[in-house]
Amino acid sequence: MTDLSRVLPGFPTAPYARLLPALENSKVTTAELLTLDIADLGKRTKLPLLDLKRLCNAVLEALHVDLGVSEKQPGKPSALKQTASGLAQRWSTISTLDESLDRALGGGVPTGYVTEIVGESGAGKTQFLLTMLLAVQLPPPHGLGRPALYISTEAPLSTKRLAQMLNSNPFFKDLDKKPTLDRIMSTATPDLESQEHILQYQVPVQVERYNVGLIVLDSVAANYRAEYERGGSLGSNMAARSADLIRMGHLLHDLARRHNLAVVVANQVMDRIPSSTNGSNSGTPGIFAIKTSADTPKSPLPDAAHSTTTELIAASVRMTQDSPLASRSRGPWQPPPGAEPTSSLADMVDMRSSMPEPPPEDPPAPPSLLFDHQNRWVTGWGDDPYADPNNFKTPTLGLVWSTQVAARIALLKRPVYGRKDVIEDEETGGVALRHWRRWMKVVFAPHVPGTGQGLDGAVEFEVNMGGLKSIEKDKKKE
Known part of the structure; x- marks a missing residue:
């Protein structure tokens, strides 16, 4: 197998010599040998299930002996069955x-x-x-x-x-x-x-x-x-x-x-x-924010009736360059309540919709x-x-x-x-x-x-x- 000699250097491989090449070619590790079902191992390696079961039992017993918890060690009781006083005697600090x-x-x-x-x-x-x-x-x-x-x-x-x-x-x-x-x-x-x-x-x-x-x-x-x-x-x-x-x-x-x-x-x-959070959670505006005067509605896009096509395109580019982390906490831009879309604004939206949409992002992981x-x-x-x-x-x-x-x-x-x-x-x-x-x-x-x-x-x-x-x-x- 790929790592059997490293995990158990003293494992006797002679009885299982005909099984090891197939396990090596299938890249079966020692952990997979102990955790996967025997039927799955048989489909993967094309080996007899009975031989695989014998090998898995032998590897498991060898690991128990190496860890000192085997019941087959002569003169040494299993560590899992020892009393608290017996374990305390073995403990040294x-x-x-x-x-x-x-x-x-x-x-x-x-x-x-x-x-x-x-x-x-x-x-x-x-x-x-x-x-x-x-x-x-x-x-x-x-x-x-x-x-x-x-x-x-x-x-x-x-x-x-x-x-x-x-x-x-x-x-x-x-x-x-x-x-x-x-x-x-x-x-x-x-x-x-x-x-x-x-x-x-x-x-x-x-x-x-x-x-x-x-x-x-x-x-x-x-x-x-x-x-x-x-x-x-x-x-x-x-x-x-x-x-x-x-x-x-x-x-x-x-x-x-x-x-x-x-x-x-x-x-x-x-x-x-410490990591800094982006977007609306941090309270900082995105890079597409535009300065507005006191008597104009605060919108991330300039007023379409008083803007040129160049300004609209520039605002659109700035929106697409927003941070991915910030975009997770904000939805797509919506016009302010009561605002009627103009023809220029509709043309701009159509222009942006013709671009290929990015794939949907996975929801952010919980903070924990x-x-x-x-x-x-x-x-x-x-x-x-x-x-x-x-x-x-x-x-x-x-x-x-x-x-x-x-x-x-x-x-x-x-x-x-x-x-x-x-x-x-x-x-x-x-x-x-x-x-x-x-x-x-x-x-x-x-x-x-x-x-x-x-x-x-x-x-x-x-x-x-x-x-x-x-x-x-x-x-x-x-």
């Missing part, structure tokens, strides 16, 4: 070293998945990642007791900050065996070519040799933006960039699942430009089905109906990369204004903000429900010498 943040994340960052930390500059992404580099070395339930691998695409690993967190965080003071910087391996990828080589060849060897429990990629967008946005040629390279993102996402997911480790990537954000409306639910910004659309952010790399991550954690920040929260710059004479308020928000995740709209349910935290610390409600009131 890496703590953020803060109780409130861990509670919002369902215990921490899970293993076996690709998790994305997205936020603006200064929101606390790097502090979050550095905390996890230390926490993964702790024994369960706070860590995995395994080393970490840090892959940098921008700035090198801040060992000075790591040492500061290790000495200042109260969680490490009472431990007999503290995390060390020696168990954090780091490498740099200055361009996309070296990044792909390291992820494909060097990282699997490091994971196998040192039993790595956490892979951090900081950041995932830097090399892609430098490679595909040079000279403003992003549009022509969109297909190539999407293919590279899918390939990297598959590679990271395979590492996380195969070695039961956590993959955490940091991502940047960009401003989201528009991409701008749905995009807010997977980005972390804009799901609050009362939020300012001019302040919306969007994670870089677009929707293609969003489908490659299992969990997205957004870090949001807002400035704190006031006399006590600004400092004066003696050199420039201006003022600078002293404090920011920061929140952690779960956008989507496989193991915990997402946070509510806006900041509803988000956990406020601060960055201190020891790392991240949630702000209690009593302190917020003060």
Whole structure:
């Protein structure tokens, strides 16, 4: 089949060798083999129905074994029939070293998945990642007791900050065996070519040799933006960039699942430009509007009795050049009530009717089905109906990369204004903000429900010498 070797590399194809060429010629995919009716597959491939049914059952059972939910695995009960306590024993997470943040994340960052930390500059992404580099070395339930691998695409690993967190965080003071910087391996990828080589060849060897429990990629967008946005040629390279993102996402997911480790990537954000509506809904006139005086009727066409043929033709051309989006909300032009059509106007209408009419357009999609409306639910910004659309952010790399991550954690920040929260710059004479308020928000995740709209349910935290610390409600009131 077209993709059987990629979906199930270890599937035994020898018993079905005579069926595969016909399936390949008919371009039957693994998904179609499992979802289409056997009779439809038989008509499409001209193969015996009984043989096709055996193949479909074998592929389905192989997928169950690969996912770990098969009842035929010796010594392993089906995951669908395990109790809640049994599933909890198999679940492992890496703590953020803060109780409130861990509670919002369902215990921490899970293993076996690709998790994305997205936020603006200064929101606390790097502090979050550095905390996890230390926490993964702790024994369960706070860590995995395994080393970490840090892959940098921008700035090198801040060992000075790591040492500061290790000495200042109260969680490490009472431990007999503290995390060390020696168990954090780091490498740099200055361009996309070296990044792909390291992820494909060097990282699997490091994971196998040192039993790595956490892979951090900081950041995932830097090399892609430098490679595909040079000279403003992003549009022509969109297909190539999407293919590279899918390939990297598959590679990271395979590492996380195969070695039961956590993959955490940091991502940047960009401003989201709100879409403007055209036509009468926006309150702006169309391009065919003509200025009229106070004592003349306001009509999109000039008065036929006092206009020349050239003016009528020009007005007609301007009407045909109206925006398609605006024409959906306005019907064809009608004369004002009580107006009698003149011969000149009738001639003009006849002239326009002789032109070929455009095909009827489909009705506009409901607002809930528009991409701008749905995009807010997977980005972390804009799901609050009362939020300012001019302040919306969007994670870089677009929707293609969003489908490659299992969990997205957004870090949001807002400035704190006031006399006590600004400092004066003696050199420039201006003022600078002293404090920011920061929140952690779960956008989507496989193991915990997402946070509510806006900041509803988000956990406020601060960055201190020891790392991240949630702000209690009593302190917020003060």
